[in-house]
Amino acid sequence: MSEPVLELEVLRYRPETDQDPVFQTYTVPYNSDWVVLDALTHIKDNIDRTLSFRWSCHMAVCGSCGVMINGEPKLSCHTFLRDYYPGKVRVEPLTNFPIERDLVTVADDFMEKLASVKPYVITEEDRPVSAGEHLQSPADLNSFKQYTMCINCMLCYAACPQMGLTPDFVGPAALALAHRYNLDTRDAGREERQEIAASNEGVWDCTFVGACSQVCPKAVDPAAAIQQTKIASTVDWYKALLPWGK
Amino acid sequence: MAKSNKPIVWSLFAGGGMIAAFVLPAMIFITGLAVPMGLLLENALAYDRMLALVGNPIGKLVLFGVIFLSLWHAAHRLRMTLHDLGIRSGRVAMLACYGVAGLASIAAAVVLLSI
Amino acid sequence: MGEVMDRRPYVREMPKSWWLGQRRYTFYMVRELTCLFIGAYALVILVGLFRLSQGPVAYGAFVDALQGPFAIAFHLLALVFALFHTVTWFGLTPKAMPLRLGEKTVPGTAIIVAHYAVWFVVSATLLLVARA
Missing domain, CATH: 3.10.20.30 (Beta-grasp domain)
Structure with missing residues (x-):
C-alpha cells in the first residue's frame, strides 16, 4: 500500500x-x-x-x-x-x-503605517521608573484587551479589498492598534494618533467590509475599532463647530 | 495631514442608514404594495389624508428628513461602491451621486413648503 | 557570501471582478447595492409629493400608477433590499456602538435585539396609522 x-x-x-x-x-x-x-x-x-x-x-x-x-x-x-x-x-x-x-x-509599507499611528503608550509627562507601576483596573484593561492580541501578521491587510483599491489606506491592524492605545487609561496620545487615524487615508477609506475581523487568527476586531474611531472622530468634528469646543 | 471633512459626509450617511433601516421597509410595504394591491389599507394614501399629513409642520419635517437622509445615504454608498467596482474618476462619480441627492433634496424642500 | 541579487518586487493587480470571487465579498457588494433601492424609493416619495402639490387629479394619477405591474415589481424588490439593508445594518451595530454598563460589556446580541424591538414598534405604528 x-x-x-x-x-x-x-x-x-x-x-x-x-x-x-x-x-x-x-x-x-x-x-x-x-x-x-x-x-x-x-x-x-x-x-x-x-x-x-x-x-x-x-x-x-x-x-x-x-x-x-x-x-x-x-x-x-x-x-x-x-x-x-x-x-x-x-x-x-x-x-x-x-x-x-x-x-x-514586501512589508515595508505596512511597517511605516504601523509606526505612523504611534502604537505605544504616550504619557502627558515622562514617568521615571521610580514613579512605580502605572496602575490600571481589570475593567479598564478589558475595554481594549482584545486589540492587544494583534501579532502584526498582516492577514487583515490581505483580506481588506480597500487595501487593494486604495493603497494609501492606513489599514485595519494599524487603526485597531491606534484605537487600542486611545482606549488605554494610561495613555494621553489620542490627539497625535488622530492626525493619521482621522485623516482621509485613515478610517474614512474603510467601507466596513468586515473581512479583516473574519480572518484575524487572534480574534481581534479591527472593523469594530475603525467604526468606533469614525464615530469618535465625527463627534470631535461637530464639537469643534461649537463656540466652546476646541 | 489636512483635517478631513469626511465626518459630515459620513455622519449623514450613517444617520440615513439608520433611518432607512427603521422606517423604509414599512413605508415601502404600505405605499408600494399594500395600498396598490388593496391589502386592507385602501385609504392610507387618500388625497385628503396626505394633504393633512404634509400640511402639518412636523409631517413636513419628518418627510423631508426621511427623503434627504435616505438620498444622502444612497448617494454616499453608491459613490463608494462605484469606486469598489473600479470607476476611478472620483470627481465625476462624486458630482453625480451627491449632486443628484442634493438637487432632489432641494426639490423635496421646495415641494413640501409649497403644500 | 553569495552575490547581491537585484530586487524586483512584483505587484499583482487587483482584478475588477474581485467581489465575485469570494462569498464574503459578494455578500458585501449586495449589501452595498441596497442603496440603489433606498435612493430610488426616496425619489418615488418625492414624485408622489410633487404630484400631491399639483392637486387631486395629478395625485390620483400617481396613486393609480403605483398599481402598474412594473411599480409593484419594483416595490417588491425594493422591500426585499430594504429588509436586507435593515438586517445587515442592525447586525453591525454592536461593533460600531459597543455598550458598557459599569464594568460589564453589554452582549452584542442585546444591542441587535434592542434595534429590532424599536424597528418593530416603528413599523407597527406606521401600519396602524396607515390603517386608521
Missing part, C-alpha cells in the same frame, strides 16, 4: 528568472498532524531548497508565516492539511502586498 500524499500548488516568483509568478506543484507525504508550514518545510528540506517563505515560531504568535491558502489569508503554522485532504492546497503570498520572492512579501 502506498503512503498517502497531498498536492501542494505554490506560487513561485524568482525575480532573477521569472517575468511573472508561476504555480509549481509539489507532492508531499500526507500527515494528518501536519500544518501547511510543515509541508512547506518538507519541500525545502527534501524536494526544492530554492523555495522561499517566512516563518519563525510555528505556534501562531510571531505573525511571520501568513500566506493565502486556497484564496484565504491564513497563518501557515495554524492551518492543518487535514482540513483540505484529499483536495489540493494552493499557497500564494499575501494579497495586496508586492512579492519579494516566492511566498515572501
Whole structure:
C-alpha cells in the first residue's frame, strides 16, 4: 500500500528568472498532524531548497508565516492539511502586498503605517521608573484587551479589498492598534494618533467590509475599532463647530 | 495631514442608514404594495389624508428628513461602491451621486413648503 | 557570501471582478447595492409629493400608477433590499456602538435585539396609522 500524499500548488516568483509568478506543484507525504508550514518545510528540506517563505515560531504568535491558502489569508503554522485532504492546497503570498520572492512579501509599507499611528503608550509627562507601576483596573484593561492580541501578521491587510483599491489606506491592524492605545487609561496620545487615524487615508477609506475581523487568527476586531474611531472622530468634528469646543 | 471633512459626509450617511433601516421597509410595504394591491389599507394614501399629513409642520419635517437622509445615504454608498467596482474618476462619480441627492433634496424642500 | 541579487518586487493587480470571487465579498457588494433601492424609493416619495402639490387629479394619477405591474415589481424588490439593508445594518451595530454598563460589556446580541424591538414598534405604528 502506498503512503498517502497531498498536492501542494505554490506560487513561485524568482525575480532573477521569472517575468511573472508561476504555480509549481509539489507532492508531499500526507500527515494528518501536519500544518501547511510543515509541508512547506518538507519541500525545502527534501524536494526544492530554492523555495522561499517566512516563518519563525510555528505556534501562531510571531505573525511571520501568513500566506493565502486556497484564496484565504491564513497563518501557515495554524492551518492543518487535514482540513483540505484529499483536495489540493494552493499557497500564494499575501494579497495586496508586492512579492519579494516566492511566498515572501514586501512589508515595508505596512511597517511605516504601523509606526505612523504611534502604537505605544504616550504619557502627558515622562514617568521615571521610580514613579512605580502605572496602575490600571481589570475593567479598564478589558475595554481594549482584545486589540492587544494583534501579532502584526498582516492577514487583515490581505483580506481588506480597500487595501487593494486604495493603497494609501492606513489599514485595519494599524487603526485597531491606534484605537487600542486611545482606549488605554494610561495613555494621553489620542490627539497625535488622530492626525493619521482621522485623516482621509485613515478610517474614512474603510467601507466596513468586515473581512479583516473574519480572518484575524487572534480574534481581534479591527472593523469594530475603525467604526468606533469614525464615530469618535465625527463627534470631535461637530464639537469643534461649537463656540466652546476646541 | 489636512483635517478631513469626511465626518459630515459620513455622519449623514450613517444617520440615513439608520433611518432607512427603521422606517423604509414599512413605508415601502404600505405605499408600494399594500395600498396598490388593496391589502386592507385602501385609504392610507387618500388625497385628503396626505394633504393633512404634509400640511402639518412636523409631517413636513419628518418627510423631508426621511427623503434627504435616505438620498444622502444612497448617494454616499453608491459613490463608494462605484469606486469598489473600479470607476476611478472620483470627481465625476462624486458630482453625480451627491449632486443628484442634493438637487432632489432641494426639490423635496421646495415641494413640501409649497403644500 | 553569495552575490547581491537585484530586487524586483512584483505587484499583482487587483482584478475588477474581485467581489465575485469570494462569498464574503459578494455578500458585501449586495449589501452595498441596497442603496440603489433606498435612493430610488426616496425619489418615488418625492414624485408622489410633487404630484400631491399639483392637486387631486395629478395625485390620483400617481396613486393609480403605483398599481402598474412594473411599480409593484419594483416595490417588491425594493422591500426585499430594504429588509436586507435593515438586517445587515442592525447586525453591525454592536461593533460600531459597543455598550458598557459599569464594568460589564453589554452582549452584542442585546444591542441587535434592542434595534429590532424599536424597528418593530416603528413599523407597527406606521401600519396602524396607515390603517386608521
